Amino acid sequence: MKTIKDVAKAAGVSVATVSRVLNHEKQVSSKTREQVLRVIDEIGYTPNVLGRNLRVRATDRILVLLPSLSNQFYSSVLKGVEAVASAQGYQTMISVTHNDAEVERGYINLLYNRSVDGILLMSSSLPAQEITAIAAERPLVMCSEYNEGARLSTVGVNNFQAAFDAVSYLINAGHRRIAMISSEQTYSGRLRTQGYQAALKQAGLTFRPEYLINTQYSFRSGLEACEILLHLPEAPTAVFAISDVLAAGVMKRLQQAGQIPGRDVDVFGFDNISLADMLTPAVSTVSQPRLEIGKKATELLLGKIADIHSPDQAVVLPHQLVLRQTTRRVVSPAVFPAEKIG
């Protein structure tokens, strides 16, 4: 393995000069620069970035922590992350925690042993105070999910309002028996449940506990929840699920029961992942501005890397209702300004 010293020797200059060429510093004559570059090319030298990292105390690398790779949702968020990261000269890496706190801590430790400059959390299994403590001393930002009570920069949508809007839409379309498939595992899930209840209340509908099913974020959970709903004495006429994958499970079960989503029972999902449009009929859903979430979160993260004491921000980006084939058209459009329905 060649080192900067080999280059210096072969080029007949000092290592300092080679280093200057490598770092594009101006104060080096063009002839020595060319000479050095030629030698670098000749002997096939690649700088060992570990030496540099150790010296400059930075890796120019950020890490994105995902709970799993199987959620399509993160794909576009990541595009936003990469866009601003690479524009600032940072490389993006991803690791998967599988919702395992120990695994997550292992990756977060990379922040302390200087392997990465900052971490973007798309979800976390750690207690809020632990997150707060880490974020206080290292660049750590959360997006799309939020652990209640944690103090750090965050980016996401107004989950309460998003659910409120979706459910209000269903009510406005004439539904009176609306079920929700949610999850208490995440703060966003709890907020969406509150939005659901608030929408019912505002419309003067009474909340029926049997219409609220708390479960996991999975296709199977959607199937099972729908199974329960179908067997209720008075089955709901619409189902609002807090993820498109859950909604897919609902769709599947409905069709197994010979029902057609959008005709017999309306279905509303959340996330607007590609799956929602792949299913037949195409699923109405709540869309989050994923690209923007990724971009904004990365900006905040890079800000923290530049100055760990930059003030925390809680950025809320606008959501949209995407109406497709699993929901009736709304009856009184007045309630929803067209701009909002997108």
Place this chain on the structure above:
Amino acid sequence: MKTIKDVAKAAGVSVATVSRVLNHEKQVSSKTREQVLRVIDEIGYTPNVLGRNLRVRATDRILVLLPSLSNQFYSSVLKGVEAVASAQGYQTMISVTHNDAEVERGYINLLYNRSVDGILLMSSSLPAQEITAIAAERPLVMCSEYNEGARLSTVGVNNFQAAFDAVSYLINAGHRRIAMISSEQTYSGRLRTQGYQAALKQAGLTFRPEYLINTQYSFRSGLEACEILLHLPEAPTAVFAISDVLAAGVMKRLQQAGQIPGRDVDVFGFDNISLADMLTPAVSTVSQPRLEIGKKATELLLGKIADIHSPDQAVVLPHQLVLRQTTRRVVSPAVFPAEKIG
């Protein structure tokens, strides 16, 4: 930021001793060990792994390069990778190339600047000879995809045979007009096309060029390909697509045309991602042993890390036909031993 020197000073020992404690070396008295550990805990010291990496010339980290995050297929492969990597003390990181050769080179460069110990390629946009050259000097292994002509360790299925089996199944089920949606962009795609043609030939069916559509791996491409097939003077009675996402596009278009997959037109996908089972009707598909692919590939990669001159291997793992609702039952089961159909 505390260093090993701070620990040494506070514990009244040398840095060498601290280092020994850190690396769990046996030759250190238990009382000094405890003393050191106590100090480490007290002053809140975290080893700077960059110093260590520089010294030991290793990062204990491997990188997995994916073409995109939106392909569910990679999720389970990654589980296999993580399983064997973490068992050997390696951390796994992922980066996305978006099929951009320059981006890919940027990440592969991490191999040369010592930022990662090895790279697992799930796909590559680089010419075969470039891959060969890199793999000759650094730990680089490919899995699930293969660039024709490249010399390096690989893991995957027999794509020719897998396509041959799927198409033969359709033929055996009575189909005579079988279309294929493939792609010439990948070697696996080209092999699968050959398998398709070989199966037709073996059954004495003539290959019809209008039944072979070469396109991209995307939902939209599946839609469009199906659109073309539907308008053929003599439309096919079955469609074999080289990915489940393509098959999903086919399904969608069929249903838009009022046709029911599995009744009017049979559909066969490839990969067995969760999507295949989410759709209604559930899609028959070719399953690859993803977990095993990830495991085996990682074993080969770690072998290369241990010894770059360890011999290259081309591991072929068994595929399976997963029969669901979009294909008729086979007429003469004799042709396909039950074990194989899984």
Place this chain on the structure above:
DNA sequence: TTGTATGCGTTATCAG
């Protein structure tokens, strides 16, 4: 414009 010398934080060699 270029070179010298030092340190980044750690591990490993060699004495003791």
Place this chain on the structure above:
DNA sequence: CTGATAACGCATACAA
């Protein structure tokens, strides 16, 4: 069992 010290590869303050 422990300590002093020289690398590891690079960047940079200071000289020249």
